Amino acid sequence: MPPKDSDGSTKEKLQEAAKKEFMQKGFLKASLRTICKNAGVTTGALYFFFRDKEDLFDSIVRPVIEHVAQILTEHFKHEDTQLNRNANALMQTLIHDANEKDNAKGDLSTASAIYRYLYSNYDEFILAIQKSQGTKWENCIKSFVDWNFEHLKSIADYYCKAHGKEEIKPFVLRMVAHSQINCFVNTALNFPTFEEAEKHLPAMVRYLVGGWCTLFDDF
Amino acid sequence: MPPKDSDGSTKEKLQEAAKKEFMQKGFLKASLRTICKNAGVTTGALYFFFRDKEDLFDSIVRPVIEHVAQILTEHFKHEDTQLNRNANALMQTLIHDANEKDNAKGDLSTASAIYRYLYSNYDEFILAIQKSQGTKWENCIKSFVDWNFEHLKSIADYYCKAHGKEEIKPFVLRMVAHSQINCFVNTALNFPTFEEAEKHLPAMVRYLVGGWCTLFDDF
Amino acid sequence: MPPKDSDGSTKEKLQEAAKKEFMQKGFLKASLRTICKNAGVTTGALYFFFRDKEDLFDSIVRPVIEHVAQILTEHFKHEDTQLNRNANALMQTLIHDANEKDNAKGDLSTASAIYRYLYSNYDEFILAIQKSQGTKWENCIKSFVDWNFEHLKSIADYYCKAHGKEEIKPFVLRMVAHSQINCFVNTALNFPTFEEAEKHLPAMVRYLVGGWCTLFDDF
Amino acid sequence: MPPKDSDGSTKEKLQEAAKKEFMQKGFLKASLRTICKNAGVTTGALYFFFRDKEDLFDSIVRPVIEHVAQILTEHFKHEDTQLNRNANALMQTLIHDANEKDNAKGDLSTASAIYRYLYSNYDEFILAIQKSQGTKWENCIKSFVDWNFEHLKSIADYYCKAHGKEEIKPFVLRMVAHSQINCFVNTALNFPTFEEAEKHLPAMVRYLVGGWCTLFDDF
DNA sequence: GATGAATGAGTGTTCATTCAT
């Protein structure tokens, strides 16, 4: 028989209460006692569903981050394919897309998809990047930066080799990688709704693609 | 009689021990017990010098942050003065300086001065931006961003008005402000010594000034 | 339909898992959770078969201890019968048996039978005497000592009365009773296999019978 | 200024309350909360004086066991000295002493000294041997047995070599070592006062020395 | 027979802070 509790199952009530508590106080200062009390459940119950405090946090944050990672994986894979076919065309597409008003492809479209998902799981996103100190997620932004760095590096190397140019310094690429992720995250942090964030997305992509292209002096 | 303890006064020993503990565990997980033990002092003594845990943290971090803020204040004031005299010239200078190899003036020189100071107080800097969760400094980067935003906005507004251009959208300016601070902080985080960081400074400034100038289409 | 599970019934799986857990951690520190997990069963199931934690422990230990007790009962009964017939002969037999190499009767034979049984139920034996703190078995050795004391006392009294000797002091008898049980238990504890223990049995019996006989100065 | 509390210092009150609690429930089931409550002190105070639960237990038991160990050390050293001078005489002395009524030397005198000390610290003794499961003292009797075994072995080896006899089997020596310690401990456990225990000491020593001498067939 | 969820009291331990001396 399905659970009758219209407020959701105990596990969900715990996760809901935990989300609020972690948002208010951060992982370290959050109290499991408070979470259980607000979920209307005893402390023991929590440990039936979750291994420990971090497992509870993880159960909330992980699905969201993993979904974002999956979208990015596909995006990167797509660009890699293009790169192998025609590196030059990829760069042109980037620039063209960034300048198109009603862009529906490339980076902008990927960013838009991620934002749409993020805003429908806004709390989990905040938890992962701002309230996760003391958990395994405390460096999750750094992971995304590292990942982005590898991606940018493979594009830049490919391009420079093809055009007989000197390779872009890793430090610069890392800085750009960081910039991109930061712009992305800060935009999400600055606007309360998806609609507002999306309105500003083109400007952001234009800015980032612009910076990226200046690395290659003939664009 | 002057203090005989060659290892420094009790207060300094406490701050030294605190610095290590806060660095290792962050503010929230740091233990005053441990700090006092490592300082070779009883817990009571701590409360003679510091109001509470946060006051101890603050006493370490504040002087460094305030000094950085002061350098920035002077830099901003200087640019404002230039702006009032000749806005156009300021932009030209920016670009010129960014492209000069052995730049000794403008942004690069300011950045260099800040780095020099930062690297000689590296721990305090790390404490402020990475170990301060739970204290009043946990948003100190955001404060610098806000400040930088106001500064950039005043320049942009001045320039746009002077040239009869449409004002730059605040969102974009905020994004740029964030980018600049982030690049600055991440560079400091990525290189262990001042010498290495300084070597990469020109590239960073070039990247940032480049991005800044793209906002004004005739540069 | 007979149970299909080739690994044994649920009850047996629980007892098997419990044996391991109790052996590792002792009764008090053993966790029913762990036992159920290792048995591949839920906690509820345990309470279908066993009243509580102690009942589970008891179900493992009791059969073995009771079987040992039964062997002893028969041994004591046999000696009592001999005693009633000819007390003097009993003592002679004891000494004679203890000095015979391939002794197949008397104490040695009883001890051998018990050891054989004990080694085929070694874990249960260990549980009873070393892991039972917190259960009703925590004093099971003392019970065996008390029992042995009563037995030795009846023999000693009988003998002393028959020979017009002063009765052996209860304290001494109790000490001997304790010695005998302890030697027996420690031998089992010191050798990992029945074969090794059995090899040393004659020496042990000789030592114990020797001590026992010194109580009666004309042996 | 000395503490005014006529009930003793906080530390002593804690140890006193702990002694009672450990005696009643054993180490594992004892509750620090109960101990603190009975000592009229908060839980935090306990942790000012003791590292953890085991440290509290240890602080009570260790001094007593160490003192006993010291008495034994001296006794063993004394016998070793005698052994080096005249092994044969040592054995004679043992037998002679064991049979003397008002024995004031040798084993009996050592045992008496230990008992006198033990009975004036009876609770600590009980804690060490019967309530210490879960602590580092849970095998303290085994340690004494091992120690005694080494001692007995050195005497036996010396004697056998001197008389050209076959060495006594380690198993037998270990059994004897165990017997001796057990008799000693059980006597302490069986009599509530030192006076009563002392009254029975000669019988015990006679029994043990008797057993010991039977290992060497010419005594 | 057995499950899965839940209880609720209990555990040892740590904490920042206080204060008489």
Next chain:
DNA sequence: AATGAATGAACACTCATTCAT
């Protein structure tokens, strides 16, 4: 200026046990 003792609330977590299904 500094000590050493003490507070008391809070912490994450574990436990044996229960029970409707």
